[in-house]
Amino acid sequence: VIVVPVDGTHFTDNIITVSGTCETGMLIEIYRNNAFAGSQMCDLAGEFSLKITIIPGKNTLIARSSDSLGRYAPDSNTVNVY
Secondary structure, three states: OEEEOOOOOOOOOOEEEEEEEOOOOOEEEEEEOOEEEEEEEOOOOOEEEEEEEOOOOOEEEEEEEEOOOOOEOOOOOOEEEO
């Protein structure tokens, strides 16, 4: 689940932090407008946080998680930022 940023947030910088909760041991991939933007392993506290680059206009963010066998869980909530 993406917790930060909140849906509808407007930014002046093009590098933002995306963070949220996840299942420990899963690989978290962030997608911006259906394009891969970065990844990180879910930590022992069940959280992830990484910096991504956004583009001018609407950026639709989704987190996808996969296990060590490459099986994906359902997509996260969708967050739109500008």
